Amino acid sequence: MISWTVAAPAVGAAFAASLVEAVEAFTIVLAVGTLRGWRAALMGAMAGLLVLALLVVLFGPILNRIPLHLLQLIIGVLLLLFGLGWLREAVLRYAGVIPLRDQQAAFAADTATLSQEAMSRQSGLDWIGGITAFKAVLLEGLEVAFIVIAVGAGHSLLLPASLGALAACMLVLAVGVLIQRPLARVPENTLKFGVGIMLSAFGVFWTGEGLGIAWPGGDLVLFVFAAAFLLVGLGSGAVIRRSAIWTAQ
């Protein structure tokens, strides 16, 4: 029986994180496709998906052989490293220290880089474009796979988390094919802020369970952790914004 107090945040985190990663991968594949045609872009993307699927099939069964407490500890620590890293970046963007990511600008930069690389190398743009699309899909896909495993493996939620991630990827693909432009309106930093909070909360929860801590309130303590990370993140960002305004004055 699935507990929705854990399943809902897990599926939500997988969906939102996959939305961010799929948008980033789509921007790069779109740059390759626009610059050189869709053959190189699609071949690279498909190859990336194939390698990703092979890695999941190859390493997935290993998870079943690891004792649950050790698995929770390993995934919990990795979630803390990954989630707090995302949260840090999102807070710094919210505070105005790092500029917000602009998919239109990222698309222009990717296109310029591809053109420069093609000019400076002997190999054709098809090859460079294909490799670029391959790397984008593989790296962003690995992040999606990690998030799905991380939020799903500890409580047998791999299937719901996978479905959440798949729904996000299909949504980005459908909208992307429809408008054939970078998905600039996706509120990427807000999503990253939310996902960073959820992954950090899961990270504390599973690291603790892996260490043998019986959290008061059971699964419900996840919401307390998430609320604390939200308050601390927003508070830190607000203080930095305010101090930057004072310094400017």
Add this chain to the structure above:
Amino acid sequence: MNLVRDVAKGLLGMFVGDAALSSAILAVVAGAALVIKTEVASTQLGGALLFAGCLAALVGSVFRGARRPQRIG
């Protein structure tokens, strides 16, 4: 080999975006594990240490990041 190196770099970057933050997190987890495994205090106190330590690591990293020029990924 550039491809393999780029993928390995990307994978490492997933977990070690900011070395100081990653070190702080690992130190907090090690501290909590030490408290729990040596039974210095209750597991609940170890949990509180883990939770508070992660919040403190985040705040410290954010304020440190605000004071120095950023590399935009």
